Amino acid sequence: MQAFNLDLCELPPSAAALREEVRAFLGETLAEFAVAGRARSWVGFDGDFSAKLGARGWLGMTWPEPYGRERSALERYVVIEELLAAGAPVAAHWIGERQSGPLILRFGTDDQQKRLLPGIVAGKSFFCIGMSEPNSGSDLASIRTRGVRADGGWVINGQKVWTTYAHKSHYMIALVRTGEAGDNRHAGLSQFIVDLSTTGVTVRPIRNMIGDEEFNEVIFEDVFIPDDMLVGEEGNGWQQVIAELAFERSGPDRFLSSFGLIVEMVRRAGEMPREKQSDRTDIAIGRLVAHLITLRQMSLAVAAQLDAGVQPVVEATVVKDLGVAFEQSIPEIAHELFGVSPRLDGGDDFEKALAYVQQANVSFSLRGGTTEILRGVIARGLGLR
Amino acid sequence: MSDISTLLAETCTRLFTDLVTADSLRAAEAGEWPGDLWPALEENGLTRPLVPEAQGGVGLTWQDTFPILFAAGYHAAPVPLAETIVAGWQLAEAGMAVPDGAITLADDQTSLDLAGSDSAWHVSGRLEQVPWAGSADHILAIAKNDDQRKLVLLERDRISVESDTNIGRDPRGAISVSDASPAAVADLPNGFMPAPMLLFAALARSAQMAGAIAGVLDLCVEYAGDREQFGRPLAKFQAIQHQLAILATEAAAAQTAAQYACRAVDVTPRASLAIQEIATAKIRTGEAAGKAAAIGHQVHGAIGFTEEYRLHYLTRRLWSWRSEFGAELLWAAHLGAVITAGGADELWPHITSLPKE
Structure with missing residues (x-):
């Protein structure tokens, strides 16, 4: 079973x-x-x-x-x-x-x-994560930013991208190729703490489709990193990154990103004149809350195991996949229930919340591992691959 | 889980594995009472886990009973085990004696009339779609007595049954009684509007659905590993892997939702206060049931649509169970109305305050 x-x-x-x-x-x-x-x-x-x-x-x-x-x-x-x-x-x-x-x-x-x-x-x-590169997204092991030994440290060249809040952070923990991959493409990677004020580091915000500046491209041109900023062991970067990613799955952030919109949906439902309120609104809100309560219990169950020193990789991934699907379903349900056009400047709180979540929504299943990657992890847990 | 609960769950799994086979399911669905399975369940105390020991039961909590209901669902056990477990508990809670044999229940609050007094009661009326009507030895129902509602226990030989079956092909007949003397009568607690049978049978169905969804997942994983096309097992195709990953997330959600509601019944001062948690469980497991059945059949292809292959024993029951004792519609309307009435700013405090201990 x-x-x-x-x-x-x-x-x-x-x-x-x-x-x-x-x-x-x-x-x-x-x-x-x-x-x-x-x-x-x-x-x-x-x-x-x-x-x-x-x-x-x-x-x-x-x-x-x-x-x-x-x-x-x-x-x-x-x-x-x-x-x-x-x-x-x-x-x-x-x-x-x-x-x-x-x-x-x-x-x-x-x-x-x-x-x-x-x-x-x-x-x-404040910190940011230097993993993705222009040609390395889900396939992280293919990164090309290189670190070469120099006197007293390393010299780094290359480019990171989609680095959230790099322009407002003090440090990046960067995954860098420091050795040849050979037969094992996960070998030869190392993690460095990069002080983003170092000479040769250029951070450029990339405006997203909402019009906000959150993620960035970060370019390293002959950036010198002293030896004491290597994290862990040289060549052990892949194992460390995997451990690091485990810290970020299954948390409450994986199902509460759209919570503010749910609150405004309940408010709007409650403010409708009684004769216009309908079972339809109650049913939709009841379903949402049932999902929310269940996700919270699943997420707490994983947290309790993490607390006990267990790493429930599959369960944590299940919570993220399910949580993201839930978060992403909210604007659609809001649309079905109220049929309101989201507005950027005018409008009430509901309309403003909807305007943001409707747009930001598409990124939820990309950040921290795409849905496709997560489902691959779950399939492996089921013994399918 | 307590030790006794682990032991009962193991016994359950052993009995179901041995005695619920494709042959026995086929026979049961043709109307044959599983004469070897039911006595084996009774002998091992599996039919009355929630009944206190003083009344001849095992005295377990709902959380400890969950694995039994889950296993019954996982194996599509064609017996009124969930009904007997819930009815036995209701009888014990109401201070009534728990009779031997299978007991079923009905949640209809308006169709039976009770006349008379403590010296001689008479029940008349008709109840539709009673699970295992005709097979169970007793039926626990609600009857109106003036403006009071009372619990009545009816014996099988005092009722007439018109057979009917759900698409799980379990009996769901209509029963009629005319001036029948009930075996026992008890007051229903006041201030509690949903029928207790509706509430707790919904919880039992949620646990059964969680089990049946896990059963569908296991069949799929096994089949996808065995079946080869284009020179490799189905399990190696990414399209199949992703469908089964979705199925696994639904199985996990169903399991959590049902267990959470079981715990809520155990920890709230009165079991009936766990109504929102039970609503959550029935909504979430019901949705998961629909998705799991669809994916299960898609992954199995034509073989899953045959009478011979066993997937349908699970999926037909999932479709039935999700609409019994309140479909998602009923419970979501209830839960949504409570949330909306509580107000937007109370939503989060409310969720984190459940279950109300």
């Missing part, structure tokens, strides 16, 4: 008080934050907000002393789901706190940890 390891998770007793604390903080801090901003969910960038979270001790909270607070992964889950449900602008610290920090904790040197982790925990030092 194909049994999924998705035993229900019970949140620790401390979760309830922590949740109230986060809600009170958000109620105060985001009181003036408009729905259009909330609709951007975890793409919203606000360094001051990140610093406030850092001051509250809510960044890197699961990390060991002296950097973190050794809280459980489930407590962190509560903080994150509250931030996302409120549509808080978390993008500034998002990558560093979720991926780069844990990577440095696991593979980095003591010196790297001492130098870099305090800034992440404070919400003042």
